[in-house]
Amino acid sequence: MNMPLELNPNEQLQQILAKQQASYRQQPAPTLDERKQQLEALKAALLARQEAIITALSQDYGHRSKDDSRISDIMPCINNINYTLKHLKTWMKPSRRHAGMLLAPAKITVQYQPVGVVGIIVPWNFPVMLSIGPLITALAAGNRAMLKLSEFTPHTNAVLKQLLSSLFDETLVAVIEGEAEVAAAFSSLPFDHLLFTGSTTVGRHVMRAAAANLTPVTLELGGKSPVIVAPDMPLDEAVERMIYGKCLNAGQICVAPDYVLIPKGKVDGFKLAFQTKFNAMYGSISNNADYGAIINERQFDRLITILEDAKVKGAQITSANGEAIDNQQRKIPTQLITQVNDEMILMQDEIFGPLLPIIEYDTLNDAIDYVNDRPRPLALYIMSFNEATQQHILSHTHSGGVCINETIFHVAADDAPFGGIGPSGMGHYHGKEGFLTMSHAKTILSRGKLNTGKLVHPPYGNPIQKLLMKLFLR
Missing domain, CATH: 3.40.605.10 (Aldehyde Dehydrogenase; Chain A, domain 1)
Incomplete structure (x- = not known):
């Protein structure tokens, strides 16, 4: 057309x-x-x-x-x-x-x-x-x-x-x-x-x-694809493995990390590691050819509304590079958001942009429960080098796909299916x-000249049929 x-x-x-x-x-x-x-x-x-x-x-x-x-x-x-x-x-x-x-x-x-x-x-x-x-x-x-x-x-x-x-x-x-x-x-x-x-x-x-x-x-x-950072995972390594998936196309990706689950007491360390890596990758974003803009005013305004709603409801917001949002160019440095709760729009809908909620958990099973209490996501990201931890998370969660110590790249696997589950x-x-x-x-059954199908034709009860019944109904 x-x-x-x-x-x-x-x-x-x-x-x-x-x-x-x-x-x-x-x-x-x-x-x-x-x-x-x-x-x-x-x-x-x-x-x-x-x-x-x-x-x-x-x-x-x-x-x-x-x-x-x-x-x-x-x-x-x-x-x-x-x-x-x-x-x-x-x-x-x-x-x-x-x-x-x-x-x-x-x-x-x-x-x-x-x-x-x-x-x-x-x-x-x-x-x-x-x-x-x-x-x-x-x-x-x-x-x-x-x-x-x-x-x-x-x-x-x-x-x-x-x-x-x-x-x-x-x-x-x-x-x-x-x-x-x-x-x-x-x-x-x-x-x-x-x-x-x-x-x-x-x-x-x-x-x-x-x-x-x-x-x-x-x-x-889509949905809210989580990142579970296990207790054994070094924070610098976790950030290096997941940041590209969040920053590519300014987070406007159906499989982008939507939120991060961090062991209790490690949130500040994770934020610092993210800021350090973000600045090394992009630095200032306003005139940076490597960092993308939000597609249009409608999507930009939606993200700003989500941020303002979270702030009003008690969230703490930190710019990944310390810069303010560039309203003119519709560029938003990744916003690291802590002290979030389920009352915020941020935690109810897929974000689809450069906003990253960070949530503390006490035990790994608490993190798994947090994921399972919500609709099944398109992707789940596991940050751990411990094989037992990896298998425990895999066997106790449902998602369309999974990356272990990586994000989004499973979509590029040509020799594997891609799809979601449930919502x-x-x-x-x-x-x-x-x-x-x-x-x-299309299933095709083909017979030659020998017609064995007639053996089951009526009238029923002949000796051959009785033998067939004994042979196959056991």
Whole structure:
């Protein structure tokens, strides 16, 4: 789609979907070579236009680090394509299964068939990785795709639309823009699969809309991803392992550390270690090309409101570099926040920005209880070199994914599924799991000339059937 939808968005979207559905019916099973050609063309286009993408991302944010964009938006897409090209032949190969004595002689295979048309709803925080990434998976699985881009990233959208329309006909890949009305109409379409990345609140609306069509959904949501710093972990080391995950894209990441649980008596040491490391990485942020801005005034005002609410309710707030918030550039140095409580907005909703609550705990089990008393997060971060401690936390908590002595990098693992659990999401994509998510696993039973199925036909009670009953009902 080369223009934003303005009038009758539902009707226009339905027309695009109908074209893609018709195209799928004409070619329901793209070959391995066709899929690889699509992915190779997409890779070449991303590499050729990476500077334009980086510039557009910075325009949308007011300022965004070029390296942040290259590392977190473009590089994951290239790695994803490379990995997919390497393994796609194996993924597409039908899987041979065992028929067992009851069905013998018969051949059982599972064929992985494209589901059809996949809808992809893209958030604003990583508009390239979270549009192109799912698209890679959809194309690898042989599908058509419609992408609804965020209205908050118009410059990036323009580059993506031009890039994708130069490679793919609209019957294969369609790009949609528009405000909330268009998003609502998009999520109500009868897709064969719908992937949404965004907030838990909006995710509920998306799932409700999809349910009317019995559309399967993959929901990549978020929540408050905790960091548990175990008693054995040196504070300097803990900070070094988690600070990048909090500061990348100014904390506007669904898997960013949302709050930190610290052993009692170590909060001041943790704050000092964080400040020291932050200053070494960034120093002053106002005119620092490496530190990103908050995407827009709406999100900036939301974060300021959260800070003011916490301060009024008794929180202590410390700037990581000692500088004030830069209102003009919408830049916020990480705010280290102590003496927090559940009455604060800060501790109720996902922060999605450079605010970091720090909470003391008495025992490790108290920290685990704190996490388990709240909705299951998209990610959990364990800071400990003690294997028994690591296993204890792993076995007593639930989360979409885990990093041990690291943060956020599990998302970059191409050979592993990514997804949430409960309020942080459902379903998986990335790698083979993504291919399976966007494929239909069709079981095929095949018999030759020998027909053993007639042995169970009525009239019942013949000697062969009695023997079968004795053989299999035991």
